[in-house]
Amino acid sequence: MRPILLQGHERSLTQIKFNKEGDLLFSCSKDHVINVWYTHNGERLGTYDGHNGTVWTIDVDSQSRFLVSGSADNMMRLWSVQSGKCLFRWEFPTAVKRVAFSEDDDQVVCITEQRMGHQGAVRIFDINRDGDGTEQNKEPLSMFNPIGSKAVVCAFAHRPDVIVTGHESGKISLFDAKTGDEIASNEHAHRDVVTDLQLSPDRSYFITSSKDKTARIHETRTITVLKTFVTETPLNSAAIAPSKPYVLLGGGQDAMSVTTTSLRQGKFETRFWHKIFEEEVGRVKGHFGPVNTIAVSPQGDCYASGGEDGFVRVHHYDESYFRAKPYGDLEIEE
Secondary structure (H helix, E strand, C coil), rough: CCEEEEECCCCCCEEECCCCCCCEEEEEEEEEEEEEEEECCCCCCECCCCCCCEEEEECCCCCCCEEEEEECCCCCEECCCCCCEEEEEEEEECCEEEEEEEECCCCCEEEEEECCCCCEEEEEEEEECCCCCCCCCCCCCEEEECCCCCEEEECCCCCCCCCEEEEECCCEEEEEEECCCCEEECCCCCCCCCCEEEECCCCCCEEEEEEECEEEEEEECCEEEEEEEEECCCCCEECCCCCCEEEEEEEEHHHHCCCCCCHHCCCCCCCCCCCCCEEEECCCECCCCCEEEECCCCCCCCCEEEECCCCCEEEEEEEEHHCCCCCCCCCCCC
16 A cells, blocks of 8 residues: 655644545645645645644535635634635634534534633634625624533534534533533543544544544444544544444654654554454554544545654555455555
8 A cells, every 4th residue: 555645744734634525635734834635646736825823723515615724823714625715714812723514514613722811612603605705704603612621622413503522631522502501521531632533424423532542432422432442652633434344543652752762662653443343453654753633535445644744645545455354454554
């Protein structure tokens, strides 16, 4: 499984996202730049320039028409995917750490950081899809401040009026999008900060990763933990393979420890685990630092990883991946 190496960022990656068709890959990093690439050959299609700080988060709608991004410059921006033009800006008191479109593309949820006396907040905005997209409402449809541990990741859950959040303490919660009331919570879903949250295609379950060296699959309606994957390294990202019974986990020791650590000890691999049997079935090496973000193509034919080293690696699966027995080991080590 030979990777395509994408070199378009000067600093570490923060998030990568495929569009619904899987033919485009969006990447953002600490160098203020958002890139879009062709998945099949790694050619860079263009950039989205405008942020003046680390771009922490991006999401693309199901029609590949709008891209939304959140940054350390306290801005959330709406972009035209096709032209690269910034259509609208929302400004907040603190950095935007996570953004996500709703399933019908009509809303965006964002989390702003708790800092400088400002509480962390979850805001939901209506997205006006009429016209060219430049006429948006500056005021949120709803806004609430999760009490206690600050929220760091979020997404629309199984219903459009429910938001699922992951917190610094390891807690996972469900909130009513309109009132901000907490519907359900699992205080001990993880023992350390939740680093990523990705939903299954039908949003009936989701996977979280954490610095506590575990990833967990949760049932969305009740946030019950269904499966646990225990590793020996802090995890930064976890993704679900849509067409095979696998989950992909990525992480590694933090950047401060990397200089004193060999590549092997640093555990900078993408790990494939069997979703049902909770067993590791393969690893893919390649990054020269922690894996910060993982995304799987909705078509299930490839995955991408973004690292602390500033590289994005796109891996198109070999034929053996699709022929692999659901119970056997994957032969994917590089």
